Amino acid sequence: MSELIPPPVEVTGAARVEMMGFSKRFGALQALDDVSLTVEAGSFHALLGENGAGKSTLVKALIGFYQADTGSVSVDGRERAIGSPRDAAALGLGMIFQHFTVVPGMTVAENLALAGRDLTALIDWKAERARLAAFMRTAPFPLALDARVAELAAGEKQKLEILKALYARRRFLVLDEPTSVLTPQEADEVLGRVKALCREGQLSVLIITHKFREVFGFCDEVTVLRRGRRTGGTRVVDTSRDQLASWMMGVPHDAAGPTGEVLPSALVAELVGVDAPVAAVTPVAPEAATPAASAPRLRIDALTVLGHAGQSAIDRLRLQVMPGEIVGVAGVSGNGQRELVAALTGTLPIAGGSVFVDGQPYAPTRAQMLALGVRSLPEEPLQNACVGKLSVAENLALRNFDRAPLAAGLWLRRSAMRRQALAHIANFKVKTPGPDAPIETLSGGNVQRAVLARELSHDQAGGPRVLIVANPCFGLDFQATAEIHARLRAARDAGCGVLLVSEDLDEILALASRLVVLSHGRVALECTTATADIARIGHAMAGEGAHDSHPVPSTAEAA
Numbered sequence: 001m002s003e004l005i006p007p008p009v010e011v012t013g014a015a016r017v018e019m020m021g022f023s024k025r026f027g028a029l030q031a032l033d034d035v036s037l038t039v040e041a042g043s044f045h046a047l048l049g050e051n052g053a054g055k056s057t058l059v060k061a062l063i064g065f066y067q068a069d070t071g072s073v074s075v076d077g078r079e080r081a082i083g084s085p086r087d088a089a090a091l092g093l094g095m096i097f098q099h100f101t102v103v104p105g106m107t108v109a110e111n112l113a114l115a116g117r118d119l120t121a122l123i124d125w126k127a128e129r130a131r132l133a134a135f136m137r138t139a140p141f142p143l144a145l146d147a148r149v150a151e152l153a154a155g156e157k158q159k160l161e162i163l164k165a166l167y168a169r170r171r172f173l174v175l176d177e178p179t180s181v182l183t184p185q186e187a188d189e190v191l192g193r194v195k196a197l198c199r200e201g202q203l204s205v206l207i208i209t210h211k212f213r214e215v216f217g218f219c220d221e222v223t224v225l226r227r228g229r230r231t232g233g234t235r236v237v238d239t240s241r242d243q244l245a246s247w248m249m250g251v252p253h254d255a256a257g258p259t260g261e262v263l264p265s266a267l268v269a270e271l272v273g274v275d276a277p278v279a280a281v282t283p284v285a286p287e288a289a290t291p292a293a294s295a296p297r298l299r300i301d302a303l304t305v306l307g308h309a310g311q312s313a314i315d316r317l318r319l320q321v322m323p324g325e326i327v328g329v330a331g332v333s334g335n336g337q338r339e340l341v342a343a344l345t346g347t348l349p350i351a352g353g354s355v356f357v358d359g360q361p362y363a364p365t366r367a368q369m370l371a372l373g374v375r376s377l378p379e380e381p382l383q384n385a386c387v388g389k390l391s392v393a394e395n396l397a398l399r400n401f402d403r404a405p406l407a408a409g410l411w412l413r414r415s416a417m418r419r420q421a422l423a424h425i426a427n428f429k430v431k432t433p434g435p436d437a438p439i440e441t442l443s444g445g446n447v448q449r450a451v452l453a454r455e456l457s458h459d460q461a462g463g464p465r466v467l468i469v470a471n472p473c474f475g476l477d478f479q480a481t482a483e484i485h486a487r488l489r490a491a492r493d494a495g496c497g498v499l500l501v502s503e504d505l506d507e508i509l510a511l512a513s514r515l516v517v518l519s520h521g522r523v524a525l526e527c528t529t530a531t532a533d534i535a536r537i538g539h540a541m542a543g544e545g546a547h548d549s550h551p552v553p554s555t556a557e558a559a
């Protein structure tokens with residue numbers, strides 16, 4: 001039972017939060033093992049760790065979503081029992097999730113007024129408006145109180161999430177990858193303002209992030225978890241990327257570790273931002289050698305796709321991807337990217353225009369995808385590419401369960417399926433209790449790795465010809481990101497044409513040779529990544545300057 005001790009009303013200002021000896025077991029898995037972490041009052045504290053390290057389990061135990069097996073919490077030096085998020089809220093502790101929880105059909109004022117309130121209580125709107133107006137005068141992000149949330153840009157919605165927490169008097173916030181849906185400018189603005197609140201002593205923050213740029217740009221302290229244990233922690237000014245990487249991976253960066261491991265070259269390259277040599281390059285297809293002489297792998301011609309409300313979500317898009325080329329599609333989430341990928345992979349109808357693969361008309365049926373070598377990695381793979389209750393092995397076999405070697409006539413060969421799963425798990429370092437675990441029990445990053453293993457493991461000579469990839473590294477730690485990037489480069493080097501739809505601009509700049517920015521279903525900007533102007537891209541992502549799509553010359557053509 002929790003002991004609910006509401007803070008006295010006069011308690012304001014940043015909270016000091018100390019977690020001591022947190023352990024949590026899920027079945028046979030020790031997800032947290034005696035983890036302690038202190039966020040000083042007014043500190044901006046980063047929580048790092050690879051996928052499955054235990055970050056979410058730790059913060060959810062702190063905020064009362066889970067009960068830890070052991071562990072205690074002190075707030076401002078006094079031990080407190082937190083049995084539910086409501087207990088945490090009463091102490092001024094809150095959490096902001098990756099995905100928005102604001103209500104789109106309501107105004108900013110209504111969303112703020114409802115924040116942290118008992119929904120059965122009546123609101124005295126006159127008094128509330130006065131309070132809201134006073135709050136907004138000193139708020140870190142001014143928003144129009146009467147604006148409808150549905151009309152706000154992603155960055156403004158994220159600001160509203162933070163304003164809700166502040167209006168509800170949170171003095172300590174967990175931010176779970178808060179910038180994943182923002183433009184670079186919005187991310188810097190949001191983190192900069194939150195940091196200012198910390199500096200002013202109003203707020204303490206524990207931020208889960210996979211971006212070293214954010215750790216070094218904004219954070220005061222950092223704690224690193226690995227396999228459920230705390231492996232390091234320090235002031236950010238006293239550390240380096242290499243040290244954080246070695247704590248995350250459990251190996252020294254400049255020497256072989258106890259097991260003879262060293263940081264993989266792909267990872268080191270990712271950290272310093274250069275093209276990584278690919279450890280295991282897939283066989284090079286003959287086409288890869290002469291991209292300029294080839295027809296486009298993928299040609300999209302005046303493609304129109306309607307959204308769920310019947311509006312045009314993709315509006316006469318023209319785009320082509322050459323063999324051996326990665327083309328990035330940048331943009332803030334909700335600007336047609338989802339519909340573009342859905343239309344190219346057959347889950348939304350094409351309303352107008354045409355698509356060609358290697359010069360042949362392409363209709364996205366399962367048969368044509370197989371015949372023409374089109375593979376795809378969807379967003380939110382647990383929902384869109386897995387059956388959660390089925391095992392890891394069964395999910396890894398979803399593409400080829402009906403073919404040899406997994407099938408013999410009408411019979412499914414479970415031993416072959418298991419062998420395939422073990423190979424994929426080892427190759428893509430999927431952390432799972434085993435091939436028989438339901439895939440829904442894996443951490444988000446490990447579900448992503450499993451689906452990537454399935455989709456990138458070619459059962460076709462020469463590998464996929466066209467790869468349509470949507471946010472392939474969303475939520476993945478940097479080591480997994482480096483591995484996935486290396487695999488995408490390997491596919492490119494093998495002659496594949498890769499269409500990389502990503503909300504992470506850094507990812508596009510690292511991988512693609514050309515990019516288009518989608519805004520309201522249209523191309524707002526197109527450029528080569530070598531000459532990219534980040535400010536212009538950010539403005540285009542924010543919706544400034546959308547125009548009709550034009551045919552995009554490929555690098556190969558331009559050369």
Ligand SMILES: Nc1ncnc2c1ncn2[C@@H]1O[C@H](COP(=O)(O)OP(=O)(O)OP(=O)(O)O)[C@@H](O)[C@H]1O
Pocket residue numbers: 026029031049050051052053054055056057058431441442443444445446475477
């Ligand atoms: N409800 C659950 N049941 C069983 N296992 C779980 C459950 N929740 C988490 N786990 C396991 O606990 C471990 C830690 O998961 P957690 O989600 O805390 O990791 P994380 O560091 O937040 O990872 P990511 O960066 O991928 O989100 C993982 O191995 C995960 O599979």
